[in-house]
Amino acid sequence: MKALELAYSVRKGESSATEVIEQCLGAIDDLDGELHAFLTVLGDSARSEAREIDRRRAAGEDLGPLAGVPVAVKDNLCTRGVPTTCASRILEGWCPPYDATVVQRLRNAGAVVVGKTNLDEFAMGSSTENSAFGPTHNPHDPLRVTGGSSGGSAAAVAAGLVPLALGSDTGGSIRQPAAFCGVVGLKPTYGTVSRYGLVAFASSLDQVGPFASNVADAALLFDVIGGHDPLDSTSLDRSSPFVLTRLEEGVEGMRVGVVHELLDGTDDAVAKRVREAADALAAAGARVKECSVPEVAYALPAYYLLAPAEASSNLARYDGVRYGLRVDAPSAEAMNGATRSAGFGAEVKRRIMLGTYALSAGYYDAYYGQAQKVRTLIIRAFERAYEHVDLLLGATTPTTAFELGSKVDDPLAMYLSDVCTVPTNLAGHPAMSVPFGSDDLGLPVGVQILAPALGEMPLFRAAAVIEKAAPAAAAPRICAPLPGAGAGSREGTR
Amino acid sequence: MNDGQGGPARPGRLTREDAAYVARLARVDLTEEELDLYAGQLAAVLDHAAQVAALATSGVPPTAHAMPLLNVLRDDVVRPSLDREEVLAQAPRVEEGRFRVPKILGDEP
Numbered sequence: 125m126k127a128l129e130l131a132y133s134v135r136k137g138e139s140s141a142t143e144v145i146e147q148c149l150g151a152i153d154d155l156d157g158e159l160h161a162f163l164t165v166l167g168d169s170a171r172s173e174a175r176e177i178d179r180r181r182a183a184g185e186d187l188g189p190l191a192g193v194p195v196a197v198k199d200n201l202c203t204r205g206v207p208t209t210c211a212s213r214i215l216e217g218w219c220p221p222y223d224a225t226v227v228q229r230l231r232n233a234g235a236v237v238v239g240k241t242n243l244d245e246f247a248m249g250s251s252t253e254n255s256a257f258g259p260t261h262n263p264h265d266p267l268r269v270t271g272g273s274s275g276g277s278a279a280a281v282a283a284g285l286v287p288l289a290l291g292s293d294t295g296g297s298i299r300q301p302a303a304f305c306g307v308v309g310l311k312p313t314y315g316t317v318s319r320y321g322l323v324a325f326a327s328s329l330d331q332v333g334p335f336a337s338n339v340a341d342a343a344l345l346f347d348v349i350g351g352h353d354p355l356d357s358t359s360l361d362r363s364s365p366f367v368l369t370r371l372e373e374g375v376e377g378m379r380v381g382v383v384h385e386l387l388d389g390t391d392d393a394v395a396k397r398v399r400e401a402a403d404a405l406a407a408a409g410a411r412v413k414e415c416s417v418p419e420v421a422y423a424l425p426a427y428y429l430l431a432p433a434e435a436s437s438n439l440a441r442y443d444g445v446r447y448g449l450r451v452d453a454p455s456a457e458a459m460n461g462a463t464r465s466a467g468f469g470a471e472v473k474r475r476i477m478l479g480t481y482a483l484s485a486g487y488y489d490a491y492y493g494q495a496q497k498v499r500t501l502i503i504r505a506f507e508r509a510y511e512h513v514d515l516l517l518g519a520t521t522p523t524t525a526f527e528l529g530s531k532v533d534d535p536l537a538m539y540l541s542d543v544c545t546v547p548t549n550l551a552g553h554p555a556m557s558v559p560f561g562s563d564d565l566g567l568p569v570g571v572q573i574l575a576p577a578l579g580e581m582p583l584f585r586a587a588a589v590i591e592k593a594a595p596a597a598a599a600p601r602i603c604a605p606l607p608g609a610g611a612g613s614r615e616g617t618r
Numbered sequence: 619m620n621d622g623q624g625g626p627a628r629p630g631r632l633t634r635e636d637a638a639y640v641a642r643l644a645r646v647d648l649t650e651e652e653l654d655l656y657a658g659q660l661a662a663v664l665d666h667a668a669q670v671a672a673l674a675t676s677g678v679p680p681t682a683h684a685m686p687l688l689n690v691l692r693d694d695v696v697r698p699s700l701d702r703e704e705v706l707a708q709a710p711r712v713e714e715g716r717f718r719v720p721k722i723l724g725d726e727p
Contacts, residue, residue, distance in 0.1 A: 221704040315685045328683045357690045358683070425667040436644060443645070445717050450710035456722045457645070465647035470656075473646055477637065478660055480644040490671050491664075496680030498670045503681060535659050536666055552684025577685065 127193045127287040127341040131234070134177070134192035141177035141192030145170050145236055148194040151285050151604035152239065158602055160260050161270075161280040163199050164207055164240040170194070173236045188234030190348060195230055196280045196289040199240035200247055201332070202321035203227055210323050211255035212245045214467025215448045224321025225356065226290060226332050226349045233348045238286060241276030245469045246439065247297055247325045249273050250541045253532055254471040261528070262305060263600035264567055268525040271301030271541075274335070278305040281335045282568075284604040288345050289335040294326050295427050296520075296545025298333045299557040303520035303570025306559045306597055308342045308587070309335050311545075313577050314552035315360035317346075318353035326434035327358070329427075329549045339558065339587045343368040346580070367584040375408050375589050378582060379513040381415035386518020386544050386572065393563035394519045401560050401571040402517055404593030405586060415513065419505035422498050423547035428539055429482045429495035430550070435472075436479030442467060474535060499550045506551045510576045515586055519544050520557040520570035544572060554580050558587045561595035568597055632661040 125133075133139045149167050156162050177192050197203065200210045202220035209215045223231075230237060244254035252275025253259045260275040262268040263283040270279045274291030278301035281289050291298040293311035302309025310333045317332045324330060334345035350364035382402050387395045406412040444450035444463030451462040468476070482491035509516060522543060531538040548555040554577070557570035571590060575583040637657040641648045648656070702715065711718035 218708055221700050221708070313685075315687070354692060358685070358687060360685065360687070422670055422673060425669045428663060429667050429670065440645075444710060445719055446705075447708040448710075452720070454720060456720050459720050460645040461647040464645055468646065470652075473641075473648070473652070474656055474659060476644045476646060477640045477656060478663060481632065481636065481640045481660070481664075484640065484643065491667065493680060494673070494675060495667075495670050496682060497675035497678040498673055499681040499684075500678050501673070501675070503684065536662050539663070539666075550681075550684070 125287070126338060127190065127336065128344055130287060131189060131191045131193050134181070135187050137181060139192070141174040141181070141236065142171070144192050145174040145194055145238065148238055148286060155283055155285060155602055155604055158261060158266060159263060159279050159283055160258055161241055161276040161283070161285060162196070162239040163209060163211065163242050163257055163276070166206060166237060166239050170236050170238045177234060177236070188232065189344060190230065191234035193235050193288060194238040194286045195235045196239050196241045196277055196286045197227060197237050198243055198274050198277050198289070198291045200243060200292060200323040201227055201290060202323070203237065203240065206240065208240065208323070209257075210246045211243045211257055212467065212469065212472070213256045213449060214442045214464070218448050220321070222321060225318035225353045227321065229349050235288070241274070241280055241289060243276060244273035245472050246323070246435070247273040247292055247294055248435065248471050248475050250296070250300060250538050251531065252276065252301070253528065254469055256469055259528060262525050263602040264306065264598070265525065266602065268527055268567070269304065271304035271521070271525065273297040275301045277335050278302055278307055278309065281305070281307045281337055282600050283602050287337060288341060290332060290349070291335055292322055292330055292332050293549065294329045295431060295549050296542045298335065299520050299545050299555060299570070299572060300542065302335060302557040303559075304525040304568065306568030306600070307335055307337055308339055308556065308558055309333065310342055310346060310556045311548060311554060312346060312350065312580060313554045315358055316350050316362070316578070316580070318356040318359050320353055320355040324438040326431040327438060328434060329431060339584065339591045340368065340371055342556075343371055343584050365580055367580055370581060371584055371588045373585050375405055375410040375586050378410045378515065378586065380405050380410045380412045380515045380517055380586070381509060381513035382412065383420065383516050383518040384414060384416045385418065385420040386516075390519040390522040390544070391524065391563070394521070394523065394569050397560045397569040398517065398519050398571050401590045401593070404590055405517070407593070408589045410586070413513075415509060415516070417505050417509050417516070419502045420547045423502055423550055424539065424543050426495040426498040426502070427542070427546040427550060428478070429491050430499065432475040432479030433482045433492050434479070436476045436483065439472070439476055471535070502547060503551050506547070506553065506576070514575070514582050515579070516574040518572050518574070520572040521545075524563045524565070524567035524569060548574055553577055554583055556583055556587055558590050559594060559597060560590060562597050566598040632657065632664050
């Protein structure tokens, strides 16, 4: 059942929040041993929050747009008094003294946070294999990756454990796992969703966003979490755009460019699906044409200098002094080095070193400074493209989900799976992955829609059109009936 | 591909010594095996990154931040902050309401 319908039925009193949460916790209990989407399941607090919602419903109070809806939260978002690990040994057992703004907004909207989901350590990775607590398995094929870094959130939604989840996207960490798992994932415009309480990876690129099984639910969740937050100084001074109410307005007359560089080099099966999605937009009245944004090709190398540079600075705070792990040593400096050596995994160490190198004397101009200038060139290239079109279309990922273990020993090969997603992070623009059928192996394919800054409204309208035209996809092999789905039916073939 | 006009000079390939130096700057203790592994992997990533080093960018301003926000201010009003005991409860070592750390000044280089 959709989150929208679930919240409606709880508000109407057709289902109790307690029933909904019990079904959800039961599904997690049944299936998460196989999936490993969750690092922490919050059974006790979820049950007590559900009882409170049922009490308020009985008292006639307004329950909010997500009344009783179970939501999973990526474990790099702070939850007060609840472990927030970033899938790292260095934060194992740490309980933040505050909630992230997005978590607070979920609760204000009546949602129930049922657990914290697995990720690549500190959100650095494209497969969720860099988690210190082991990988998440793709519900469509447990021998394949979920993508990353928000793999736990994507898998939890794909397997029907929860209707909604939050992730974060620095270079594709929402969209890439959404594509690999066959769900909807949005990277909003930088600054539209608060980063307060999101553990920082690359602050100029990080953005929190929704996962959902369908476009309308993603719109609902985006509407709830978006809008200005005075606790985040990079938050834009605007209210949430409320995209949900205008979702069905269609794409008549909208100009859409199919980006050559976001198709070239992708698997044939993926490229074919993108072209079919473009045809669907054209059939719905959009003016679709081919276009080229050549500078997109430089986004990946620029990203893998800028993001590690920011990370090396942000992760300096894990020094064994104020929270998390400490490995004792006679001097402070030796304690710092020993703590960081024991607490960080291989990929985090590599990125910290890469970033430190790109920022170090003698290399700054050639690497970090140059990458910042290339970022300007990429932004200008998008600006030129958006003079002629309203939206851009391409693949989310060059391939469908790859096998667990196939890229862990080759960091550069892993980085290349982000080639279609990083350009929008550098530009600060919104982009969404929408599921669109499967490849020959039955693995989900994602189509990526890109929009200029604050272009979420046309982006969602196009997503709704593409979703309606999407070919039936194979159901996940590991899949639960959604909470409250006793009488309803799940979309897609079983 | 561009010929490098306008771009800064490209540094040489990252060596094992560079990797050891960077690890020390970043306060990450590495084993000899880790150094061997990471030096090769980082050099490969930097070779890929050299694509941007070769682009002509003279006269192009750098972008640090995609959305133009300047001087975000708030009213200077006293508000409750995080609870000191709750914060200190998360620290590895605490003494007299403060974070306790090993010796900072001393014989270590």
